[in-house]
Amino acid sequence: MSHFCIGDDIDFIITDRDGGIWTSYGDEGIYGDHPETSAGLARWDTDGTHTWSPQGRLPVWPLGGSAGATEGATAWLAWYSHEGAFVSRVDPATGDVTSYRNPLRDTDGIAVRGTRMLLTHRFHNRPGVELSRAELFDDAWVITAQEKLRLPGPVAMRCAQGRDGVLWLRAGDTWMRIEA
Numbered sequence: 001m002s003h004f005c006i007g008d009d010i011d012f013i014i015t016d017r018d019g020g021i022w023t024s025y026g027d028e029g030i031y032g033d034h035p036e037t038s039a040g041l042a043r044w045d046t047d048g049t050h051t052w053s054p055q056g057r058l059p060v061w062p063l064g065g066s067a068g069a070t071e072g073a074t075a076w077l078a079w080y081s082h083e084g085a086f087v088s089r090v091d092p093a094t095g096d097v098t099s100y101r102n103p104l105r106d107t108d109g110i111a112v113r114g115t116r117m118l119l120t121h122r123f124h125n126r127p128g129v130e131l132s133r134a135e136l137f138d139d140a141w142v143i144t145a146q147e148k149l150r151l152p153g154p155v156a157m158r159c160a161q162g163r164d165g166v167l168w169l170r171a172g173d174t175w176m177r178i179e180a
Helices: none
Strands: 010-015 021-025 041-044 050-052 064-071 074-081 084-090 097-101 109-113 116-122 128-137 140-150 155-163 166-171 174-179
Touching: 010 064, 010 155, 021 074, 041 074, 074 109, 097 140, 109 166, 116 155, 116 166, 128 155
Parallel strands: 064 109, 064 155, 109 155
Antiparallel strands: 010 021, 021 041, 021 064, 041 050, 064 074, 074 084, 084 097, 109 116, 116 128, 128 140, 155 166, 166 174
């Protein structure tokens, strides 16, 4: 197949090592006409087959996504709802989901390595982000350090990509690498 439709109003899109495509949707995707996007989060294979949705495994119904990352075969999805913000760990092999409260409001980038997580909050069209480091203690993510990073150019929407504990930030024409 050379192309396929994965829905409307995509908040973020990431890929995993097995070629899975993880997507999160905004309100037009969730409440629109595409049946596989109504759950707010989804995984697709490279043939366009819908391979995962939360199916009642989240603490509440998502209203939209804010960031995504992969760690090995696992996907980490940051999303928000009327009940607050969450980060969910999804094992695509089993479909198991573990959700936690997101420790940072307005997250737009994450990277996870074991029990450490990087989270960002961008300053719209400015050359900087707030970088937070968090650790998992007793089934809760706790922020352990925060700093404001000055970047070489303005930060655009969807500027952060997380893979295997590394957060890649795009600022202007430059990519920066930050380790968890």
